[in-house]
Amino acid sequence: MDPLLSVRSLRVEATSSVGTIVAVDRFDLDIHPGDVIGLIGESGSGKTTAVRSLLGLTERNVRIAEGSICFQGEQVLGDGKNHLDRLRGRHVGMVFQNASSSLNPLLKIKTQMRQVLRVNRPDQRAAAHQRRIDEVISRMGFHDPKRVLRSYPHQLSGGMRQRAAIAIAIVSEPEIVIADESTSALDVTTQAEVMELVRELATDMGHSLIYVTHDLLLAAEVCTRMAVMYGGEIVEEGPTASVIAYPKHPYTLGLLRSVPMWAKKAPLVGIDGTPPRVIPGFIGCRFASRCAHAVGACSDADVEWTQHRDSGFRCIQPEGAPLHTGNG
């Protein structure tokens, strides 16, 4: 099956008064219909910059230095083309971290949904828009959907607002929904509920979901595939089960070992040090300075991607041993 969205060797640079850093580098990602991809990484790993770049929604000081993006086989970025604005809203919807401020405080939820439809589905009539709004809102698990439609954002609770924001993002039926830390501001129970809802809505309609988070546990619950980012690169990518059970990259392993639930038999281990500042011209594995298995070759040259069937990693000393050794 052809991928819905295909990103190749994306490189994003951010320039500030201090200099230029490489926020995202050698970023390859294929999204197939029905995929729920978890983009995992710590703060500053470039995950948010990467997904915002997919939509051309970066800050002024951030630019896409190279890379190509194809949507449904058609090139939208690269070879001097930049048609990312055509994807926004119509084909790719986005839910942001803080729903409270991602809604216009002056407009009713109904109005905000209708506007998204007017912009992205101008060919349909108002009655069709209304039907679509009613359908989407009734599936969001609201106690009283009609009242939510009539409400202003401040009249809703945090969880309700987040669900309203999701309703707005999916109302024009985008093929891909990007949820950027969408639940981090909610409490744990609501988080799981909302994520489950998003996954259901996306996959029921055959759409795909990119879930950007630093919460491994939550990602493991809802995602079919996982991509782990470090220092602007994807260091490991594969089906959720195999990434968790057989992590190949030492960083992935380190992440898993720092989750209490999975590390309950083994001692809880953190990763020493901090992520490097990746400046242009940086050579070698980004993780080498913090990696227990690093050898000289790790820093001598850029590490190539190793693909084995449906998973891959970027390491010359991959971990062979599974996480749950012994009785785990």
Added chain:
Amino acid sequence: MILGNHRTADVSEDETRTIRRSGNRSLWLMGLPLLLLGLLVVAAPLLPLADPGLQDLRGRLIPPIFLEGGTWEHPLGTDQLGRDLLARVIYGGRLTFVIAIAAVLVGSVFGTLLGMIAGYRRGWIDTIISRVVDAQLALPFILLAIAIIVSRGRSLVVLVAVLAIISWAQYARVIRAETLSLRERPFILGLRAAGASPIRIILRHIFPNIGGTVLVLATLEVGTMILAESALSFLGLGVVPPDISWGGMLAGGREFIQDAWWVVTFPGIAITFVVMSINLLGDALRARYDPRKRTYL
């Protein structure tokens, strides 16, 4: 805010409602005199007033009714050409208001649009607009007015244009700053992600969110415009007789101020009263729409 972190949603809603209600009361209190004056000025032709342009050289400089020699025929007395002052103050208000409001409309529309574009687009557009604003604010207003009026001639359109040129930069600067902070809010990013065009975002989403500020600014500017118009008319750059404005009346009566103080005093009082009322109304509106008091969700 007063209750610190422990206030519940109910309390905050009650609080806002109380603020709203008292805000409404002071709005009415401040707006009522202006409203009455506005009605008076609009209904002037229907009132039993003397013809404001009718000269009576034998009845020059008649004092107002409460002084010796005053008559009920001219309750506020007459000016140097024997014209009824009461009628002239009321009719003069018509043109003064029209000019001030037209100037504010033109100035606020241009200033707000440019401010929103500069704040939203940033980059070179912002640089150009901001530098023009700086230049505009650095020019002395009287000098600019003299230059334009001398080269373009005296007319109502030119006068409104001059006043609008004087005021637009103020709007542009304030609105740009508000737009700058607004555009960083996630809902604008959300709208962009949803595919909304910049024009739609500016007009449908940014403008309503800064509308309160524009309203406050525009209200305060009406007062400034009345003063500016009076100043220009006083210098002989304003309305052309036989049209009447308050500033023009001040200019005409200046020579007689020692013998007939009432000729300049009544239009002066009118200007003071209106400008003060407008400023008080503006303050009441500001209390309601102040961005610093506005709580975002």
